[in-house]
Structures are given as structure tokens and as C-alpha cells.
Amino acid sequence: MLCERNRNMYDYLVVGAGLYGAIFAREAADKGKKVLVIDKRPNVGGNIYTEKIEGINVHKYGAHIFHTNNREVWDYVNRYAEFNRFTNSPVANYKGEIYSLPFNMYTFNKMWDVATPEEAEAIIAKQREEIDHEPTNLEEQAISLVGRDIYEKLIKGYTEKQWGRDCKDLPAFIIKRLPVRLTYDNNYFNAKYQGIPIGGYTRMIENILKGIEVETEVDFLENREHYSSIAENIVYTGAIDAYFDYKLGTLEYRSVRFENETYDKPSFQGNAAVNYTDRETPWTRIIEHKWFEFGKDEEGNDLPKTIISREFSSEWKPGDEPYYPVNDEKNSSLYGEYKKLADAEEKVIFGGRLGEYKYYDMDTTIESVLAKCREVL
Numbered sequence: 001m002l003c004e005r006n007r008n009m010y011d012y013l014v015v016g017a018g019l020y021g022a023i024f025a026r027e028a029a030d031k032g033k034k035v036l037v038i039d040k041r042p043n044v045g046g047n048i049y050t051e052k053i054e055g056i057n058v059h060k061y062g063a064h065i066f067h068t069n070n071r072e073v074w075d076y077v078n079r080y081a082e083f084n085r086f087t088n089s090p091v092a093n094y095k096g097e098i099y100s101l102p103f104n105m106y107t108f109n110k111m112w113d114v115a116t117p118e119e120a121e122a123i124i125a126k127q128r129e130e131i132d133h134e135p136t137n138l139e140e141q142a143i144s145l146v147g148r149d150i151y152e153k154l155i156k157g158y159t160e161k162q163w164g165r166d167c168k169d170l171p172a173f174i175i176k177r178l179p180v181r182l183t184y185d186n187n188y189f190n191a192k193y194q195g196i197p198i199g200g201y202t203r204m205i206e207n208i209l210k211g212i213e214v215e216t217e218v219d220f221l222e223n224r225e226h227y228s229s230i231a232e233n234i235v236y237t238g239a240i241d242a243y244f245d246y247k248l249g250t251l252e253y254r255s256v257r258f259e260n261e262t263y264d265k266p267s268f269q270g271n272a273a274v275n276y277t278d279r280e281t282p283w284t285r286i287i288e289h290k291w292f293e294f295g296k297d298e299e300g301n302d303l304p305k306t307i308i309s310r311e312f313s314s315e316w317k318p319g320d321e322p323y324y325p326v327n328d329e330k331n332s333s334l335y336g337e338y339k340k341l342a343d344a345e346e347k348v349i350f351g352g353r354l355g356e357y358k359y360y361d362m363d364t365t366i367e368s369v370l371a372k373c374r375e376v377l
Contacts, residue, residue, distance in 0.1 A: 009230055010036045015220045016237030018046020019362060020352035020369045022208045023076075024235050027373040029212050036231065037212060040219045043202065044209060046237075047323075048362065050200035054262060054305045055297045056290045057200035061321070062256055062311065063273060063287045064201060067191035068363035074193040076366060081204035083195035086292055089186040090273035090285075094153045101275065102188050103150060104181040111149055117182035123147065124180065141172035146180060157279035162313045163254065171328060196292045237352040239322060240338045248337050251357055252330075253322035257312040259283075266295070268308050283310040325357045349376065 011033035014021045022044065025035045043049055047061040065088045068074055077083070092099040100106035108120035127147025135141035138159065142151045155175075156167055163170055179190070187194075197204045220227055221242060228234065236243055241251045272291035276283055287309045295303055316322050325331065335357040342350045351372060353360045360368065 009232060010034045011231070012036075012233050012235055013038065013220075013227055013231030014235045014237075015039075015227075016046060016235075016352065017041075017044035017205065017209065017214060017216070018237060018352065019048060019205070019365050020355075021046070021235060021237045022205050023366060023369045024349075024351065024373060025212050026208045027370070028377055031377045033377070035212055037209065037214045038218050038220060038227065039214070039216050042217050044214060044216065045202045045205045047321075048201040048205070050202045052200065053307060055303050056305075056307050057202075057293065058260070058289045058307055058309070059201075059287065059292070060258075062258070062309075062323070063292070064362060065189070065194065065196065065292070066362055067189040067194040068361075068366075069192050070363055070367060071193075072370075073363045073366045076370070077197070077204065080207040081197035081199070081201075084198055084293060085194070086196045086272075086294075087186075087194060088188040088273070089271070090188055090275055091271055092154050092158075092275045092277045093281075094157075094277045095280075097153070099154060100186050101154070102179050102181060102186075103146060103154070104186065105184045106186065107150070107154075111153070120182060124150075135172045137168050137172055138170035138174050139167040141175050142167070142178065145175070145178045154277050156277075157281075158275055158277040158284060160279055161282075161284050164313065164315050198293070199298060232347065234348045236348055236350050237355045239354040240335070240342060240350055240357055243348075243350070244338060244341055248341075249334055250318075251334055251338070252326040253316035253320075254324040254326065255314050255316040255320040256323050257314055259310040259312070260307060261310075262305060262307050264305055266302065266304060266306060268306050283312050285311050287311065322354060325353070325359055327357075327359070331357070 012028050012035045014025045014035060014037040017037050017039035021037060025037045028035050048064045049060050050057040051060050065086065066077065066083065090101045092101050099110050105117065105120065108114050112123055114120050114123065124147045127149060128144055130148060131140050131144040135144050139151070142155050159167055220238065268288050269286060271288065273285055273287055275285045289307050290303050297303055349372060350356060351369060352365060
């Protein structure tokens with residue numbers, strides 16, 4: 001694949017300037033390796049890219065809230081960004097009824113007019129009895145965990161919009177567990193460290209890539225021969241099936257479409273995230289970006305305008321941005337075949353959400369890439 005090395009070659013070509021690619025490039029450069037990072041988008045940051053509009057850091061590819069229990073990961077990102085203490089406390093809108101997420105005593109009080117953990121626990125336990133066998137689909141799994149009422153109002157419609165399928169047709173493993181908190185705690189993530197980088201994720205990625213050569217708006221797959229010839233090793237964070245020209249078939253994804261609006265008023269919904277859990281509302285949630293940084297700019301001034309993004313889930317098709325791998329039995333089996341091809345590519349590392357066909361949170365992405373760096377650098 002690669003010609004004999006000369007002075008102009010790179011030790012590593014990193015395909016993709018998202019979190020995985022940027023961190024690998026940083027670690028390689030710090031080890032004295034010569035690195036080139038390329039990305040087909042016009043900007044760095046991958047899906048955590050933020051764009052400043054009206055003084056607001058807009059999460060262009062969906063909301064990203066950093067959270068982790070891993071102190072090494074937390075210390076790592078804090079080298080490149082200062083984080084605020086944003087706490088994710090989404091709410092659910094079911095046909096105009098507002099509920100707290102995750103499921104906690106505020107949720108149960110609104111749902112059943114109960115005030116004590118014992119009352120809530122008794123209702124949930126009674127409703128769980130409806131499923132007296134091993135759950136065979138997502139609907140049965142959800143009811144067995146949290147009961148019928150919560151399932152019908154807060155899980156069913158949202159999940160069916162998210163996956164484009166009836167809950168009875170979705171595998172049970174998608175909802176392995178649902179947290180039920182018998183406390184008045186609206187903190188969605190059970191994570192010790194949580195926040196948003198002040199100034200946005202793009203600034204953090206730019207800091208990680210400081211001093212490293214980056215080319216944007218170039219497509220590796222369209223220029224494979226050239227880019228393969230100038231690097232001794234390749235780190236590929238694009239879709240693994242695309243790398244192999246889909247020769248074994250196409251892996252499935254769910255995609256997301258965004259409709260953005262700017263309003264000349266200080267608040268639209270009063271919260272960063274509102275999930276619309278009924279089936280009839282076409283969007284899954286609305287993000288109001290300014291609340292990730294408490295409605296203020298970096299000088300602490302109130303922002304007079306607000307920007308929202310309505311999110312619509314859809315089946316992925318070529319040309320769409322792939323977001324969530326469909327890790328069912330069929331796709332997992334197909335990925336396994338692609339993984340065999342990938343393992344045979346001696347000088348190519350496949351990493352990240354698309355390269356490994358795996359749903360990663362940001363912290364697990366960082367854990368994965370740091371482990372790979374320790375292995376190969």
C-alpha cells in the first residue's frame with residue numbers, strides 16, 4: 001500500500017478531525033511523530049463542532065454534554081478547555097404535560113400525585129407485574145423496568161420516533177436498564193464530572209490540534225492513492241464499510257436532521273433540552289443552545305437572542321450523516337465481517353464511532369483512543 005519512506009512522508013495520516021482523530025494526532029505529535037490530519041468537512045471538530053452565532057455556541061450536530069467518572073479523561077480534556085458546571089436536567093413534554101427526566105420523584109409526583117418514595121415504588125412494582133416472563137422486545141423490557149404509565153407517556157413515542165419502528169419490533173437489549181431514582185434529583189447523568197467547555201467544543205479541538213498540520217474539505221476516499229502514498233500509517237475514523245467500498249453490504253445507521261431557528265427574545269423554552277415524547281409531534285426534542293452556558297456570553301452578559309434546534313430522527317441513506325449505529329444482530333454480524341478485513345490492513349487503525357461501528361459517548365471515545373495510543377505509539 002505504501003511506497004518507500006522519504007523525508008516528505010508523514011508518520012501518521014489521521015482521517016477525521018473529530019475527537020478520536022484530534023486526540024490521536026495530539027498524542028502522536030507529542031511523541032515526536034510527523035502527523036497530517038484531514039477532514040472532508042470545512043471545519044474541525046467532527047460531530048462536536050460548535051459554531052458561534054449571535055454570541056451563542058450552537059451545537060451544529062446535536063447536543064453534546066461532557067460527562068465522565070474517569071478522572072484521567074476529565075484531567076485530559078481540562079488541559080485543552082476550561083469547563084463550566086452545566087448539569088444536564090432535561091424535561092419531557094407529553095402533549096403539553098411536563099415531566100422531569102430522568103425518572104425521579106418529581107416525575108412520579110406529576111404522574112401519580114405521590115409524595116414519598118414508598119408510594120412511587122409501590123405503583124411501579126405493581127405495574128411491573130404485567131410482564132411475567134423474560135421480555136422479548138423493547139416494550140416488554142421497558143414495562144418490566146418502570147411500568148406501563150411511564151412507558152406509555154415518556155418512552156414509547158420518543159423511542160419509536162428515534163428508531164423509526166414500533167417498540168414491539170425493537171429488541172429488548174436497546175433498553176437494558178432504565179434508572180429509577182426515588183429522590184428529587186434532576187441530574188440526568190450519574191457522573192462525577194460534567195460540564196461544557198467554555199467557548200465551545202470547536203475551541204477545545206483547535207487547542208488539541210495546535211501546531212499540527214490540518215487540511216479540511218478533502219475526502220480521503222476520493223484521494224485514497226495520494227494520501228496513502230504520503231503516510232507510513234493511517235488512522236481512519238470514517239465509516240468502516242465505506243473504506244471497503246461497501247463490498248460486503250451497507251451497515252445501517254439512524255440519522256438526525258436539524259431545523260434551526262433564531263428568536264429575538266431571551267428564552268424559548270427555558271431549558272437546554274426538552275424531549276417530545278408523544279408519537280404525534282414529529283421532532284424528538286428541541287435544544288435551546290444558550291442554556292448550555294447559562295444564557296450568558298463569556299463576559300457574563302445576558303444574551304438577548306436565542307437559537308433552537310428541532311431534531312428529527314430518520315433512517316440513514318447514502319449522502320446523510322450517519323449518527324447512531326443500529327447494533328442489532330444483522331448489523332453486528334456484518335460489522336464482524338468488516339472487522340476481519342480491517343484487521344488485515346496492517347498499517348491502518350480503525351477508530352471511533354464510525355470506524356468501530358459502536359456508539360461512543362465522548363468520554364468512552366477518549367478512553368478508547370488513549371488506549372490505542374498507549375498500544376501503538
